[in-house]
Amino acid sequence: MNKWEMVIGLEVHSELKTRSKIFCGCSTRFGSSPNSNICPVCLGLPGVLPVLNQKVLEFAIKAGLALNCRIAAHSKFDRKNYYYPDLPKNYQISQYDLPIAENGWLDVEVGDGIKRIGITRIHMEEDAGKLVHAGSTITSSSHSLVDYNRTGVPLIEIVSEPDLRSPEEARAYLEKLKAILEYIEVSDCKMEEGSLRCDANISLRRHGQTKFGIKTEIKNLTSFRAVQRGLEYEAGRQQTILDEGGVIEQETRSWDEEKGVTVLLRGKEHAHDYRYLPDPDLVPLEIDRQWVEELKKQLPELPSARKQRYIEQMGLSDYDAGVLTASRATADYFEQVLAAGASPKGAANWVTVELAGKLNQSGLTISQSPVPAAQLAQLLKLIDDRVISGKIAKDVFARMWQTGKEPEQIIREEGLTQISDDDSLRQMVEQVISQHPQTVADFHAGKEKAVGFLVGQIMKLSRGKANPEIVNRMLREKLLEG
Amino acid sequence: MTMPYYSIGEIHTLLVSRETSAEALCRDYLERIEKINPEINAYITTDPDGALNAARAVDRLLAAGEDLHPLAGVPAIIKDNICTRMLRTTCGSRILGQFVPPYSATVVERVNAVHGVILGKGNMDEFGMGSSNENSAFGPARNPWDPTRVTGGSSGGPAAAVAANIAVWGLGSDTGGSIRTPASFCGVVGMKPTYGRVSRYGLVAYASSLDQIGPFAASVEDVAIAMNCISGYDPADSTSARTSVPDFCAGLKKGVRGLKIGLPREYFGEGIRPEVSAAVMAAAAKLSDQGAECTEISLPHTEYALAAYYIIAPAEASSNLARYDGVSYGSRIDGDDIIAMSCKTRSRLFGMEVQRRIMLGTYVLSSGYYDAYYLRALKIRRLIKGDFDRAFASVDAIIAPVVPDVAFRIGEKTDDPLTMYMTDVCTIPVNMAGLPSLAIPCGLVDGLPVGLQIIGRPMAEAEILQIGHCAEQIIGFAGIANKTKAGAL
Structure with missing residues (x-):
């Protein structure tokens, strides 16, 4: 790749999580039995008319604001005409020349810096239905089935400028975009459910060249990993052609996840002519500035600002702050732990390591965590108060995860309270010293490691309940006395 | 059997005084349909x-003293x-020949809500595309004044049914004239309301920015009564107006003093038969004798209206009719794959x-032609609207x-679409400007009805009904509907 520079732009479709569809009252619920969330309007029956769901407009404006866009004062819907059996009207109601939001940007962390990626536009549109083929493709199947539940589910399409320069940057951009849409609660962004979809445009040019090369569009990128891999593959494919003196064809290609290659979907000569026209069934939108200002005020703190706050006000590391703010749910959980009295550093450590580990193992999201934030805070307080050691706390946490019991109850039931009482500790110290004369001798000969061994023995004896700090101090005193 | 041309008011009196029952009246009409419809072909489907059932419900209400x-x-x-729920709605097309909607249009719901009795569905040019009702997959409706002649279109069925x-x-x-043209050819009253006055929800779209539902009846008063029922804002139609609806009957007798x-000179010149003018x-x-002040006016962009209409309407139609692909409803002709199936079904x-109109519309919206055709047509549309705005600054x-002429013979113009398109030259500008217009009969030429239209300001249906009512009284045409051949059966 050294000779060539990648130029990448992404088109992201995100389902808005409104309760009803964009132009009718049907539910948007995912996973309902086929063709159960449908009505004459979303089926496009003769004579029906669309009526805009105001919530869709609100969510699209919020997305525009969160991505630093200019919100249009005048906007409208257009018809994008093309034939496909998952599209009941054979046109999609979308937006063409007056999208709801334009000219935004998004700051993405790449390498050790921050890069500003331009957002060309955001527009609203309706989703199509889902085809299930009896065979592998629509033309080779004896028949296909159509599920119209998804028809009319609201989408926003977010188009980036061709500002991305590597598959890693593309992935980082997507992750940041997903975090923002989740933060402002307009989309669930579940790629596996198709509520976040991505098409990528990529071309190569020589470093230093300002003119863009000929691009190809990659479709069927169904995961973050697929976006990165698909772009890597396509960059390599284009490079091979260019290195051999060939010419890139402007075409649409599809990512084949199993084979790890992109395959031709359609060439330039088969590019659609969508014959856009203003939708005469929907009146033009006049966007009230005051409403936009109100929506702006309602926006929550966005990931970048939150991360900055964690670093500056809580003294967290850049890494921890980044992990905690990558999803709103995690950051919210973290702040609930703090609100229940925990210290930022302890809470950050436990949320990003112990809790994240358990969640990962069991495939749960943080909002499904069996340990609520308040209980985690209780556990952290017990450590701070030296009732239990950090090591014991991990066991207690595991029990909390399994049983749902409060940490104090587990400690009480299992007798896990840390031993800080001098008499019992002194007894154990004396016992260990008398049992290991050789080690004591080693210590006096200057072997510092010997102390660690003896502490370990005392911890074993106490079954982990001894307060390690006190043991350490007491042991040294005793050894030096002797 | 002969049946007097009862007005809506007269039927209401007959029912309320219990001189007849709604059921008996309904049976009489159903019987007449059986006898007369084979010749007139006004109905595609009767119910x-x-x-x-609807009539008996009315009788129960009467019995209960409601x-x-x-x-x-x-x-x-x-x-x-x-669209009529559970009653076949064909649009005069084979492609919807077996289509039974699962829902009713808002206007139908409104008619049902006041216990109107719907006898059946009226013949029409396929998807509203035509001026003579000859483009119906169910055969042309025939003019009750002379069954060898066209009814006008596209709403030929309802016009002929009222005339007969x-x-x-x-x-x-x-x-583009689909109510007014057949009203004129069949000698009845028809109103195209202001765009947005009546909900389009459930009206199968031809050209959405021009389509408007309106009533036919034998008299202006009856049209006003129907307008009272069907007008008003509908949350299911984003383009329906939130304007309040007056009682259209209230001012009918106010006269024209x-x-x-305004009499636009462009509507009385070349291409209009002198006897019609x-x-x-x-x-x-x-x-004028009644105290109105008539003046000549000019609507200078009139001559461009027809050309612009035949860009805008087909453009919208090409998109509106894309849904008839044989996939999920309507009729289908099988093919080897989905593309072949849709192509066969549609062709x-x-x-x-x-x-023809789908191809025209597809062409004018295509990349590279959009600006030259569609955008220019929209500019002409604005100029036409501007003409009317200026005119209404000085006239009411x-x-x-x-x-331009009386009803022509069936088959006379079917080989020449451009001549056929000229039929709508006086009606199209009104749709382009979204205005209300009332067509009433004003005389006979060659023994066939001639109509005039009264065009009003936006939402001024009450005013044009008032003028129409006055004209109707002094012209004295209402009575001659009895002379239609079929009506005398």
């Missing part, structure tokens, strides 16, 4: 069971592009005129012919 809406129990015909007294009133739709009426002018003169089940209403 005897539904109509009788107040009746003026339209309760009054037999009506609904154009077959207006096989319905008391009806609903049609008007995209002091009203300024003369009949409209004579009516205007009678209105065999759409008629020639519909295919505009009077013009509806059609």
